[in-house]
Amino acid sequence: MQQAIAILDSGVGGLTVVKEVMRQLPREKIIYFGDTARTPYGPRSSEEVRHFTEQIVDFLIQFNPKAIVIACNTATAAALDYISEKVSIPVIGVIHPGARAAISATKTGNIGVIGTLGTIGSGAYTAALQQLSPYIHVLSEACPALVPLVEKGQFRSDETTAVVDDSLRGMKSSSIDCLILGCTHYPFLKETIQEVMGEKVRLISSADETAREVSTILYDKGQLANSNESPVHQFFCSGDADIFQKIAKNWLGEHIRRTPVVWQVSRFSDT
Amino acid sequence: MQQAIAILDSGVGGLTVVKEVMRQLPREKIIYFGDTARTPYGPRSSEEVRHFTEQIVDFLIQFNPKAIVIACNTATAAALDYISEKVSIPVIGVIHPGARAAISATKTGNIGVIGTLGTIGSGAYTAALQQLSPYIHVLSEACPALVPLVEKGQFRSDETTAVVDDSLRGMKSSSIDCLILGCTHYPFLKETIQEVMGEKVRLISSADETAREVSTILYDKGQLANSNESPVHQFFCSGDADIFQKIAKNWLGEHIRRTPVVWQVSRFSDT
Numbered sequence: 046m047q048q049a050i051a052i053l054d055s056g057v058g059g060l061t062v063v064k065e066v067m068r069q070l071p072r073e074k075i076i077y078f079g080d081t082a083r084t085p086y087g088p089r090s091s092e093e094v095r096h097f098t099e100q101i102v103d104f105l106i107q108f109n110p111k112a113i114v115i116a117c118n119t120a121t122a123a124a125l126d127y128i129s130e131k132v133s134i135p136v137i138g139v140i141h142p143g144a145r146a147a148i149s150a151t152k153t154g155n156i157g158v159i160g161t162l163g164t165i166g167s168g169a170y171t172a173a174l175q176q177l178s179p180y181i182h183v184l185s186e187a188c189p190a191l192v193p194l195v196e197k198g199q200f201r202s203d204e205t206t207a208v209v210d211d212s213l214r215g216m217k218s219s220s221i222d223c224l225i226l227g228c229t230h231y232p233f234l235k236e237t238i239q240e241v242m243g244e245k246v247r248l249i250s251s252a253d254e255t256a257r258e259v260s261t262i263l264y265d266k267g268q269l270a271n272s273n274e275s276p277v278h279q280f281f282c283s284g285d286a287d288i289f290q291k292i293a294k295n296w297l298g299e300h301i302r303r304t305p306v307v308w309q310v311s312r313f314s315d316t
Numbered sequence: 317m318q319q320a321i322a323i324l325d326s327g328v329g330g331l332t333v334v335k336e337v338m339r340q341l342p343r344e345k346i347i348y349f350g351d352t353a354r355t356p357y358g359p360r361s362s363e364e365v366r367h368f369t370e371q372i373v374d375f376l377i378q379f380n381p382k383a384i385v386i387a388c389n390t391a392t393a394a395a396l397d398y399i400s401e402k403v404s405i406p407v408i409g410v411i412h413p414g415a416r417a418a419i420s421a422t423k424t425g426n427i428g429v430i431g432t433l434g435t436i437g438s439g440a441y442t443a444a445l446q447q448l449s450p451y452i453h454v455l456s457e458a459c460p461a462l463v464p465l466v467e468k469g470q471f472r473s474d475e476t477t478a479v480v481d482d483s484l485r486g487m488k489s490s491s492i493d494c495l496i497l498g499c500t501h502y503p504f505l506k507e508t509i510q511e512v513m514g515e516k517v518r519l520i521s522s523a524d525e526t527a528r529e530v531s532t533i534l535y536d537k538g539q540l541a542n543s544n545e546s547p548v549h550q551f552f553c554s555g556d557a558d559i560f561q562k563i564a565k566n567w568l569g570e571h572i573r574r575t576p577v578v579w580q581v582s583r584f585s586d587t
Contacts, residue, residue, distance in 0.1 A: 069419050071449050142533055148340050149528050177531065180546065257420050260448065261532045264412055273450065308466050 057070030058230035059116030065256035074276035081284030087161025143251035160227030204248035283313035322381035327355030329501035330387030336527035345547035352555030358432025414522035431498035554584035
């Protein structure tokens with residue numbers, strides 16, 4: 046049986062990574078877990094985020110996946126190293142792929158990063174960027190008002206434009222030429238963010254870049270799927286399965302044949 | 317002592333990969349070998365290219381590198397699998413990184429590839445693209461007139477424009493939205509190629525993308541350099557060291573402090 050790629054997130058944000066994996070690697074089977082009962086992770090302590098991430102990995106590992114993608118910047122910052130040591134398969138976070146893509150794209154060396162309080166507070170992007178190149182200048186800012194818009198499904202509205210405009214005030218007046226969307230929820234708001242920042246700033250989606258690095262790493266290990274049959278994906282969440290299903294169907298529409306079946310895993314709901 | 321990344325090519329084309337590794341991974345030490353006495357590889361048989369590549373790898377492996385980059389599409393097509401089995405360190409070719417980047421970038425799924433006779437004749441790009449996604453349409457064409465322009469250092473001229481225009485006639489009249497520069501020499505001609513193809517076609521440089529995947533794979537293995545000292549690179553070629561030095565200095569100028577010292581390795585010159 047084909048081994049799946051397991052993808053986890055604090056909620057629906059990781060579906061941006063799912064969509065790109067489906068597009069770039071359509072032969073691959075995906076098992077997704079969204080911790081919608083406990084979203085958002087951004088304001089939580091890193092100990093708590095690490096504990097939640099470990100619980101989800103323990104659940105996903107039962108399906109014998111060939112790789113685990115932590116499709117959440119907050120969880121990557123808090124738990125990537127810990128989970129990598131715990132399991133024997135590749136564990137891929139979303140921070141380094143975004144950092145590498147930004148370094149590849151920047152012409153001036155001035156890179157902006159936006160993310161949750163947890164991600165920005167951890168300094169993980171700045172560390173990743175400067176580990177790769179000491180010549181990079183990083184401007185980072187937490188934008189805690191953006192995730193709630195996405196979790197409500199409010200991708201385009203006057204309120205969204207107003208909130209994005211207010212959140213990006215500092216970035217707009219800076220000299221960055223690349224802006225890393227350092228939260229997997231932000232690609233849902235990409236059009237508004239691009240309008241607010243203007244065409245000259247290149248947006249780097251950590252979601253797109255992570256899908257590409259999953260491809261690179263599985264290729265390097267000789268583990269890419271080669272079946273011609275359409276894979277059957279599996280979706281799990283800890284909160285309301287109907288709301289999750291609606292957002293998943295809406296976002297992944299063109300890449301899935303029928304409405305995704307979503308299972309609620311209640312054991313996470315009451316912790 | 318810091319382990320280097322070894323990069324090899326049939327001539328000077330691989331310097332496009334060197335430049336991107338220097339830009340994206342400025343902490344890394346590079347050892348380069350350009351087989352300028354036997355360039356071009358494009359029209360040679362794959363057996364001969366495999367033999368030459370093996371000779372160069374035997375030379376480079378003495379320096380105990382942490383990875384080998386086959387920065388030549390012809391040699392990647394002919395020898396990547398063979399060399400990967402022969403050595404115990406990661407061997408990274410230029411074909412899959414370009415293929416992955418094109419799949420990430422395309423909106424229509426129609427991708428063009430240009431390369432040498434050897435690369436295009438091998439079908440390696442088409443295989444790599446369709447291995448990743450069965451929904452990709454590939455239009456590929458050999459452009460044997462381009463490498464000689466680069467090896468002569470003729471990057472911008474009326475003759476260059478005329479030759480590029482003639483070579484890309486088929487690509488221009490197609491519906492591709494991405495064009496893979498499937499030869500590491502072609503980034504030297506990037507401006508002319510972009511002018512000829514127009515702004516709507518996105519050029520994918522296998523050189524840039526390979527540098528990024530070197531970063532991904534060394535990170536995955538925990539082998540990225542972390543020193544703050546400027547690395548001292550080493551350059552070797554089989555042909556005239558003065559001509560090589562001139563092109564290397566011209567192309568890498570901003571990334572190196574002084575004129576690179578180039579050693580001619582004569583044992584390859586007379587085979």
